[in-house]
Amino acid sequence: MNFVAPLNTIQLLSEAEKENLYSKLIDQINKDFNFANEAIDFPQSTSPDELKVQLHEKVYRLIQYKYTELLNLLYIIDVPEDTVKQLDGSDTVELSEQIAFLILKREWMKVWFRNRY
Numbered sequence: 001m002n003f004v005a006p007l008n009t010i011q012l013l014s015e016a017e018k019e020n021l022y023s024k025l026i027d028q029i030n031k032d033f034n035f036a037n038e039a040i041d042f043p044q045s046t047s048p049d050e051l052k053v054q055l056h057e058k059v060y061r062l063i064q065y066k067y068t069e070l071l072n073l074l075y076i077i078d079v080p081e082d083t084v085k086q087l088d089g090s091d092t093v094e095l096s097e098q099i100a101f102l103i104l105k106r107e108w109m110k111v112w113f114r115n116r117y
Contacts (some may be wrong), residue, residue: 003109003113003116005061005094005105005109006105006108008101009016009046009052009100009101009104010052010106012101012104012105013051013052013090013104015108016046016048016070016108018071019112019115020117021112022048023044023102024110024111024114025107025111025117026042026043026044026046026051028107028111029042029051029055029104029107030042032076032077032107033073033074034071034110035076036060036069036072036073036076036077037069038058038066038069038073040058041110042054051111055100055101055103055104056096056097058100059096059097059099059100059103060092060093060096063092063095063096063099064092070099073103074102074103077103077106077107078106079099079102079103079106082100083102084099087099093094
């Protein structure tokens with residue numbers, strides 16, 4: 001089975017749950033955020049909806065107050081820089097939602113491949 005990139009956060013999280021990899025996705029997010037010195041600790045009991053909202057809020061705060069740290073986080077997670085540059089930054093709420101999705105997508109890719117190979 002080949003990796004198919006999800007089109008949105010809801011599709012991504014439901015795919016992670018369907019493949020029983022949701023807890024590994026949470027672990028990967030926690031690991032990379034902590035590695036970037038951006039303390040975050042999603043418990044395994046975090047629902048997909050809570051994860052989506054809390055991640056969005058964290059990215060929003062990083063954009064507002066710690067932009068350099070956000071760039072470092074994106075580098076550590078390995079979100080492609082050109083993809084981020086293509087986003088429209090005129091609405092910070094929308095931008096943070098899009099960046100949160102890019103983070104989730106990259107983390108999901110890592111978990112999916114590690115599980116398959």
